[in-house]
Every structure is written in structure tokens, then in C-alpha cells.
Amino acid sequence: MSPPLLKLGAVLSTMAMISNWMSQTLPSLVGLNTTRLSTPDTLTQISPKEGWQVYSSAQDPDGRCICTVVAPEQNLCSRDAKSRQLRQLLEKVQNMSQSIEVLNLRTQRDFQYVLKMETQMKGLKAKFRQIEDDRKTLMTKHFQELKEKMDELLPLIPVLEQYKTDAKLITQFKEEIRNLSAVLTGIQEEIGAYDYEELHQRVLSLETRLRDCMKKLTCGKLMKITGPITVKTSGTRFGAWMTDPLASEKNNRVWYMDSYTNNKIVREYKSIADFVSGAESRTYNLPFKWAGTNHVVYNGSLYFNKYQSNIIIKYSFDMGRVLAQRSLEYAGFHNVYPYTWGGFSDIDLMADEIGLWAVYATNQNAGNIVISQLNQDTLEVMKSWSTGYPKRSAGESFMICGTLYVTNSHLTGAKVYYSYSTKTSTYEYTDIPFHNQYFHISMLDYNARDRALYAWNNGHQVLFNVTLFHIIKTEDDT
Numbered sequence: 001m002s003p004p005l006l007k008l009g010a011v012l013s014t015m016a017m018i019s020n021w022m023s024q025t026l027p028s029l030v031g032l033n034t035t036r037l038s039t040p041d042t043l044t045q046i047s048p049k050e051g052w053q054v055y056s057s058a059q060d061p062d063g064r065c066i067c068t069v070v071a072p073e074q075n076l077c078s079r080d081a082k083s084r085q086l087r088q089l090l091e092k093v094q095n096m097s098q099s100i101e102v103l104n105l106r107t108q109r110d111f112q113y114v115l116k117m118e119t120q121m122k123g124l125k126a127k128f129r130q131i132e133d134d135r136k137t138l139m140t141k142h143f144q145e146l147k148e149k150m151d152e153l154l155p156l157i158p159v160l161e162q163y164k165t166d167a168k169l170i171t172q173f174k175e176e177i178r179n180l181s182a183v184l185t186g187i188q189e190e191i192g193a194y195d196y197e198e199l200h201q202r203v204l205s206l207e208t209r210l211r212d213c214m215k216k217l218t219c220g221k222l223m224k225i226t227g228p229i230t231v232k233t234s235g236t237r238f239g240a241w242m243t244d245p246l247a248s249e250k251n252n253r254v255w256y257m258d259s260y261t262n263n264k265i266v267r268e269y270k271s272i273a274d275f276v277s278g279a280e281s282r283t284y285n286l287p288f289k290w291a292g293t294n295h296v297v298y299n300g301s302l303y304f305n306k307y308q309s310n311i312i313i314k315y316s317f318d319m320g321r322v323l324a325q326r327s328l329e330y331a332g333f334h335n336v337y338p339y340t341w342g343g344f345s346d347i348d349l350m351a352d353e354i355g356l357w358a359v360y361a362t363n364q365n366a367g368n369i370v371i372s373q374l375n376q377d378t379l380e381v382m383k384s385w386s387t388g389y390p391k392r393s394a395g396e397s398f399m400i401c402g403t404l405y406v407t408n409s410h411l412t413g414a415k416v417y418y419s420y421s422t423k424t425s426t427y428e429y430t431d432i433p434f435h436n437q438y439f440h441i442s443m444l445d446y447n448a449r450d451r452a453l454y455a456w457n458n459g460h461q462v463l464f465n466v467t468l469f470h471i472i473k474t475e476d477d478t
Contacts (some may be wrong), residue, residue, distance in 0.1 A: 218399025219353055220468025223418065225434035228455065228462035232276050235259070238343055238442040239456045240293040241275075244300065245351055245449040253281075255315060255317075260293050260343040260442070261307060268317070275461075287322060288313060289334065293443040293456060294348035298356055298462065305347040308334050312358065312379050325377035328372070330362040337361035337391040339409040341442055346391075352399040353448045361391035361405065369394065371404055371422060387427060388422045394418075396444035398453065400468070405430070410441045434464060 115159040235258040242255055253277040256267040266284040270276040282362035289307040296303050301323065302315045310331040314324040331347055337360065338345040348359040356374045358381075361367050365386045387404070395410035409415035416432035436457065443456035446466070 042077060045120060048372055051256070053329045067287065086420055100406050132263060137315065220470040222405055222466060223469050224467035225432060225453065225464050227464040228437055228457065230436060230460055230462050232461045233459060234461065237440060237458055237459050238293055239458065240295050240443045242445060242454055243447060243450065244297045245447050246299045247449070255297055255302065257290065257295060261291060262289060264289050266302065282319065284320065286315060291344040292347065293343065294345055296349045296351050296445065298351045303349045305333070305355065314379060324377065324379050328358060328360060330364055331360040332362060337367055339410065340392065340395050341440070343442060350399050350445055352401060354402045357399050359397055367391055371420065385420065385422050385425060389418050396441055398444055398446040400446050407444070412436050412439050414441065436463065
């Protein structure tokens, strides 16, 4: 038997002994031991007048002593010395009963604790057995894990060897940089020997010669598109931003029109730097909402398509009012003939070295692209060309030197796929790729002054450089 169980047995045995002692001793203490009871159930009739008599004594199932005492009438024992002795004894019995009750409660609590501990000890014993059985399995598993980690580390050995080689290369690079620094220092000292004013005059002379050469260049043919250069990230996925191709060299204002519908606010910036930093110089609230993103600023005025119509609006920034408006006859609008990305891009207004243009589609031309040259003051159509390229199959388009260039998509992989010359009224299929860096183009316009393409690329305002094939004019050609 476990020690807690031994402790419990000792306590129960002690309680039984105390009860037995009380049943045997109590009568003799009060002088009543002359009366005997044959059995616990036997009742001897004793007159109450004879004094204190015990007529039953027994133990309950828990081992506690139970005594039944007959007390004499009060008037007979009030002065009896034995009555006082009995009262004192009764008080002691009551105190002992209370102590035994407390001891009983503690014993029951300890017994429950012992049962709980016994259950836990059995559980621990089972766990120890399981650990003993699983020890070999665990050791095998841990060994396999360590082996796998070592296998993962093995490829690092050649990497470390490469680091040693790289360290040698870095040392060589450092030495070469020192030598190059010495050479650059010598060059700097040699350049310093020249007079600054002389160098400045040479630069100005070179710039003048380049400008003269540029004046001799005729309109070129698009050969290549490079970039883009990300100028800023702002606005929604769709919008337009532009500069004026006829502005002076000192006038570098930028106009910004976010979204393709439900907007009338045009933001103006004094320069590209202010545009990048967000320093607005002025805001214009147009009298009409625009449609699409294919607007153009030309000679100080904004040209845009009025929302839900084929009406073209000319708005002067300097005067702050509409100078002209005209319906573009038969032109589809409101997503009848948009570009591939939609967005009410039915009518595309653009400008190049020759003038102002409108690109759109009509039912009369079976939804194919129509090119119209516009009078910049009255918006009257001066001349039109009908192409065979479906407007809905075009991603975007732009004019360079009177030739319309059309992309085949607005998404990744887009390229300039088709061109139409208004000079010769002929077309050709081209293959000029460009990098659609942000995957979705909703505006692509050529600026003749900057010789660049302005684009709105999925919430990014970017610039593409263009390479043109030029023919230089000679004295005989003039």
C-alpha cells in the first residue's frame, strides 16, 4: 500500500479507538457502571429519579460513538456533585466531537487528494513506458533530420569557394579604381588648364550649330521607341497629361486631367519639376465634362471631346472660356467606336508638326479609322482620309509629320502595327515594339517640340523617346 493510503488507515483506526474508549469509560466516570446492557439494542427501564443512566451505546458506520443517557429530574440533581461532573464531561465530549468532525473532513479531503495523485502517477508511469518504447524511433527521426540539414548545407561549400574567388576580384577592382582615380585626377588637372570662358563659348557655338542642323531636318519617319521614363505616379488608371508643342522654350507648363469621364477639373503646373512635386499653379473648372483621355493642348488652348456627344470644344486657358465648338460629323461617340480599352475613347484629338488632327470612326467608313485635319480656330474639317483599319482593333494612335501610327493593343506586348501617310494617302504594316512597363496604356500622344510620346500608363505618367529617320535639306532643295 502506498504511504498516503497508510496515513488514511491510521487516521480511521484512531477514530475507532476513541469511540470505543468513550463507550467503555463514560459510565464509569459518572459512577453509572453498575448497570450493564446485554446488547446495543436492549433497553433497560430506569426511573429518572435514580440519577444519570446510560441505556444504549454503539458506533455508527463511520466509527463515531453514539450514547443515550437518561438524566434525573432537575429538582433531584440540581445540588448533586455528580451533575456538575457530568456537565463538565459533556462539554469535553462536545469538544472532542467537533475535533473529530474536523479531522473527518480533513481525512476525506486527503483521501480525494490521494486518489487524484494515484491517477496522475499511473498516467506518468504510462508516459514513461511510452517514452522508453519511442526512444529508438525518436533517435532515428532526429538523426534523419540532422542528415537532411547537412545535405542542405552541402551546396554552400562551392558558394563559399566562390566567395573566396570574389574576394580576390574585389581586391583587383579596388586596385583598378585607384588607378582610374589617378587617371581622372590627371584629366581634371589638364581640363583645368583651359580657360572657362573659352570652354563656354565652344559649348554655345556647338549648340548653335546643332540648332541650325535641326532646322534643316524635314519631317521624319518613326523608326524606334525607347523608354519609358517614369515622371510621376498619380491619379487613377486612366487620364491625360500634356504640354503645348507650340509654347516658347521658356514656357514649360504642364496640364493634368485625371479620369476619362465625370470630371471638369484641369490642373496646371508651371514646369515638369512643379508637376513632379505637386505644386499646382492654377486650376480650371471647364464648363463641360470631357469624354475619354485623348485631349490636346495646342497654341494655348485645350481641345477636348464633350461628354456624350461628338462635339469638339476649344477652351482658352488665358481667357478662361470656350472659344469654339463644333460637331464632328458622323463621328461615333460614347463607346460606339472606342480604342480597345474603351473609356469613351471614340474621338482622339492630337497635334504634330503640321497642325491639329482628329482621329475617329464612322458608320459610313464601316467603323474604320478616319483622319481629319482641323482648323485650329474654327474647328472646321479641312480635309479627311478614310483608312481600312478598324478603330476598335486599335490600342492607341498618334500623329508624327502627317503620318498616323496605330498600336495593336493597350496591354503588354503592344507595338506600332499600322501607319497611314496623309501625304501619300498610303498605308503600311509596321513592327515597332515598345515597353508597356505598367501593363495598361490609356493615353499616347506625340509632342513635336519635345520629340517624345506622352503616355498615361496605369496611373503612371511616362515619356517615351522616339527615333525618326530624317532627310537633311541641302541648298539645292530650297
